[in-house]
Amino acid sequence: MGFLISMTIKNVSGAQDPYYRTFQYLFDLQLWISIFLLVALLITSFYLMIKYRASNTESKHVKNKFHSSNLEILWTVLATILALWLFFLTIGPVTTFAKANNKHADVIVKVRGYQFYWNITVGDQPWVTGVNFTTGAYNKIVFDHTKTYLLEITADVAGVIHSFYVPKLGFKADAVPGHTNYVYLSNLVPGVYDVTCAEFCGAGHYNMPARITVI
Amino acid sequence: MATLKRPSYWFMDYRKLFGTIDHKQIGMLYMVFAAVNLTVAGYYALLIRTELFNVGLDGFISPANYGSIFTMHGTAMIFLVIMPMGAGFGNYLIPLMIGAKDLYWPRWNNIAFWMLIPGASFVWMSEAPIGWTAYPPLSTTVDSTNLWIIGLIIVGTSSIIGAINFFLTIFNLRKPGLGMMDLDLFSWAILFTSFIQLFATPIITTALVMLLFERIAGAPFFTITYGSSSLLWQHIFWSYSHPAVYIMILPAMGIISVIIGRFSQNHIFGKSSMIYSMGAITLLGFMVWGHHNFTASPNAVPNWFFTFTTFLIAIPSGIKTFNWILTMYKGSIHFEPPLLFALSFILGFILGGFSGVIINTIPLDYYFHDTYFVVGHFHFIIIGGGLSAIIGGIYFIFPDATGRMYNKKAAYVHWAIWTVAFIVTFGGMNVLGYLNQPRRYVDYSVLSNYAELEFWHRVTTIGAYLQALAFLIGFSNLFYSAIKGPKVGDKPYSIENPQFWPLETKEESSQ
């Protein structure tokens, strides 16, 4: 029980961190729970399969009425606790993510998806596309790690849905025509971050990259 | 009639073929229909995997055609393979399970099957590059989507007719004395499946008609310039398409419940909790659709609601898994091919279940949504789980359907290759998702980690080809054995009741 509580507190206090840290923490946790349960189920199954294989049982035609309500209640309760706990862990991060546009940010970043490129403007800078079409090189989209950013993500009103996906910052947000999604970024770690489109938008869907450099 | 020389197989006579009202024959027609579509849709999957084997556009598939290919693969696997397979098993088995002579409406049954042919033809001919989810505004602008919509409306209507038929049959034609709680788990599974088909399919039909009206008459249901939102489609679509997942998986659960009980020579552990779990899955299945839209509009309150209901579904799913495993306790386990495929179902269901819990955790969904992780997740459930159960079921009823026995050694080889292959393929997809490979990419050279992606794409492609090999072995075994296999009596397996249906029911229905 103490383990559960400490895990929960750690997560809530870490809610101000970049989303990727929340992602890594929750993913590792669930991966280990999954591996533990998988091994337990496999061991149980193989034990039963070997112990009760037909060549090892006296009667070939048993009709066993074995039943245990206690066992059923036990695992129903355990499964319910696990499910509720996993739900509880998501409350903090979900609230933080959803409240993005209530926060004050140093710089507003406007992101707009087109078929098949991104138009991005950071603060007062003019629009840049993710890729320079004549040279094929990535246009510089530079974020300062000491500042906070509010991303306003939408798509060409006459166009289709895209999704602005920055995996190593731990988020994606759909770029929907006529609808704006907000993402608040703080405590950025310097580095180069891939941006791709994650919602199928037509033949060029695979080819709308951009790169964010955090300095 | 006696003077007419009859062909040796009933389906060689076109009047019998198109006019049959026999539930077993219609059941087999459904399965053959699904197998043909599986062959084509599987071939499309191999095209996709071949293109992705090497990084870069190698000209094997153009970006424009790639959209058509994965859309047809997805649409066909869902609506023309897995769902008709469930209907096929229901047709073949339900009357035998409940001691009825046939379904309640034999002629409607015939019509429901033959409606699939024009429906499927329209879907295949459309080749619409919109994704099986058909999100507007993309699906309102792409050519040939009309044909896809009309095809799916026909297929959906067929599915509603089938559902009503199963309802009427199970409620009205049970043999005297067979109460609802005495029903086996397969009949319960088909009953719940029919419930979902009956109440969810009208939703997708409505959505498809709205989309069609927008396309051909300019009705502004999903167009932003008229003040409506394309997000409306996502909600209507998924409020059908999540329940539809259970249309695909519940019959498979019913099949393996019977198989595991039979080949363990045991009663299913916790039968009533199995029924309640299926009921809970059916009802909760209607309340979780928003987990497909966490990134579309990340508002906290709806996201909490949908992630909560989805976590709840993990509970009955877990209970069912424990019950299946515990059914082997104190049994006498006969490792015949049907049981091995049923055990593979459990493995696929567990692996897909864990990744399902992971992507339902919203901060993880912000990372994994629309990546290969999701693709790996549902393929583990529907193919590693669902299709394994269907193959096991086909091996189980094959001796009864054809009067002949298949080659068991080849069936073991089929099972071994198949199980390894699906773990490699879909496990590889999960890794690709973790390495942030988005879905529906014809090429991944724009991602800076393309080198490691290429390695895992190759693993996945090899797995897919192994699946094709397993499928080839199984298919040729069954095809050859149906014509030339050794004749088999009532005892194809060494177990006490070597048929899918209960002993008592069969005696009564064969009188």
Ligand SMILES: [Cu+2]
């Ligand atoms: Cu895009």
Ligand SMILES: [Cu+2]
């Ligand atoms: Cu769903």
